[in-house]
Amino acid sequence: MGPHFLDRPDQPVLLVESRAVFERRRFHRRKAHLVLSALRHRAVEPGDQALFLQTRTYGEALDRVAGPLSACQPTSWAAEKFVRSRPGIEVLPARGSCTSRAEFGEWAGRRETLRLEDFYRDARDAMLSGDRVMAHSPLSAPMNLGLLDPLDCAHAAEEAYRAGRAPLVGVEGYIRQLIGRRAYIWHEVVAQQHRLGRSAP
Numbered sequence: 001m002g003p004h005f006l007d008r009p010d011q012p013v014l015l016v017e018s019r020a021v022f023e024r025r026r027f028h029r030r031k032a033h034l035v036l037s038a039l040r041h042r043a044v045e046p047g048d049q050a051l052f053l054q055t056r057t058y059g060e061a062l063d064r065v066a067g068p069l070s071a072c073q074p075t076s077w078a079a080e081k082f083v084r085s086r087p088g089i090e091v092l093p094a095r096g097s098c099t100s101r102a103e104f105g106e107w108a109g110r111r112e113t114l115r116l117e118d119f120y121r122d123a124r125d126a127m128l129s130g131d132r133v134m135a136h137s138p139l140s141a142p143m144n145l146g147l148l149d150p151l152d153c154a155h156a157a158e159e160a161y162r163a164g165r166a167p168l169v170g171v172e173g174y175i176r177q178l179i180g181r182r183a184y185i186w187h188e189v190v191a192q193q194h195r196l197g198r199s200a201p
Helices: 019-024 029-044 058-063 077-085 101-109 140-144 150-162 168-195
Strands: 013-018 050-055 069-072 089-092
Touching: 013 019, 013 029, 013 058, 029 050, 050 058, 077 089, 101 168, 150 168
Parallel strands: 013 050, 069 089
Antiparallel strands: none
């Protein structure tokens, strides 16, 4: 959870490490290390501004906190259902994606079938042999963890192009991946879960 999740720099933050999350389903060991490391490092960075609770469940953590809370829209239907079921929690719009669920829903509602090519005009799914990160940016993990804001990365790429430090074709493809593909895949996965009745609110 990077600074783009905060409304102001000195905003108090509640971070919860729930053992039940790791008991409920299997995680690849490296993914578990990445998630826990990011969470624990983020808990230390703001000092007293962050309340870091290690509990068995999210509910146990929330029971320890007095007063109203706000949460950015969670990244799964199950988590959103849980947060919305708790009194005193205001659910804010999602952060960490370039488009909102409402914007995607409006776009998807005007189509009979959803295709990535329609969401952005040039879909490229390159997987190159011998490429350590399989043509994916090493920035993907920090973005997926919410440590980097995709829009900040898009603006930085645009600035690099305007300053002559990056070619148009590379910047254009990169920005389309950030704004188009990442948002499309995320919203389509959420829509699929909802259509299949998986933990839909």
